[in-house]
Amino acid sequence: MQRSRIFGPIGVIWFAVSLAVIVYATRLGLLLAPTEATMGNMARILYYHVPHSMLALVFPYVNFGASLCYLYWRKRDPLKALTADAVAISSAEVSVVYGSICLITGMLWGRVAWGIWWTWDARLTSMLLLWLLYVSYLMLRKLSSTGQTHTLAAVLSVFAAVDVPIVFMSIRWWRTQHPAPVFGGGPDSGLDPSMKPAFGWNVLAWALWGIFLLALRYALERRRQEREQEAALEAIEASLEMAQ
Amino acid sequence: MFGSSLEARHLLYSYVAVWVIQGSYAAWVFYQWLRTGKQSKQLPDDAGDDF
Numbered sequence: 001m002q003r004s005r006i007f008g009p010i011g012v013i014w015f016a017v018s019l020a021v022i023v024y025a026t027r028l029g030l031l032l033a034p035t036e037a038t039m040g041n042m043a044r045i046l047y048y049h050v051p052h053s054m055l056a057l058v059f060p061y062v063n064f065g066a067s068l069c070y071l072y073w074r075k076r077d078p079l080k081a082l083t084a085d086a087v088a089i090s091s092a093e094v095s096v097v098y099g100s101i102c103l104i105t106g107m108l109w110g111r112v113a114w115g116i117w118w119t120w121d122a123r124l125t126s127m128l129l130l131w132l133l134y135v136s137y138l139m140l141r142k143l144s145s146t147g148q149t150h151t152l153a154a155v156l157s158v159f160a161a162v163d164v165p166i167v168f169m170s171i172r173w174w175r176t177q178h179p180a181p182v183f184g185g186g187p188d189s190g191l192d193p194s195m196k197p198a199f200g201w202n203v204l205a206w207a208l209w210g211i212f213l214l215a216l217r218y219a220l221e222r223r224r225q226e227r228e229q230e231a232a233l234e235a236i237e238a239s240l241e242m243a244q
Numbered sequence: 245m246f247g248s249s250l251e252a253r254h255l256l257y258s259y260v261a262v263w264v265i266q267g268s269y270a271a272w273v274f275y276q277w278l279r280t281g282k283q284s285k286q287l288p289d290d291a292g293d294d295f
Contacts, residue, residue, distance in 0.1 A: 042251050045258040097269050104261050108254045213270060220277040
């Protein structure tokens, strides 16, 4: 069998394009976008914070879809279930990475803008809960040793996905500390046209990078599954030889 | 821009935190992927060879 095609042309090109777009978007956000009138340079954190926060609500749905597929296929078609399981753990890890960045950059911004690192505001609390749910999903998969681990993790993932719309709607349902929605938040909401390129390029950059991470982690998980299957086959062969 | 004020320091910390977290995770996955390696036996569904 040839080596995995992770470093085939698509993987290499995707990685290179992602890095190039990240560099370009960072330059736009840090150097070229105008300084915001009220927050000053602190607003430049939002060019990283908002795209990561948006994507931290997208990757959980990849995990949700893959977990549903796993639950459907686990007895009908175990090979497809393994594929779905690899997508599920990959997207859960990427969700934790993006969620962590969302929380950390949000706290760094809040310390300057609000004078506090943290408040039990509806958006912050629901986002922290979402992050904890995916950390617990990963811990369950890592630490549990029963044969039902993957099934239990898939069920947990379905419940975790319920928190995603709550996080998204929290700043619409409850008006507390977190700023009001910039997009679709009413007549006074919206982004100044001069800031849109930096924002748009950063969303694109981190989305491309997130897809790359997802694919790389998926390739790793498939390799691990392959090794486990080979070890199981070797154990069966050895036991058959002993029986003869 | 990255001066010594609280505002400037937190802007710097934010960007560095993003690069460190994203870069560390990508490096960890890549290292694990190399370390896991590949064995010669072929699986029925060509597992691990579909990216």
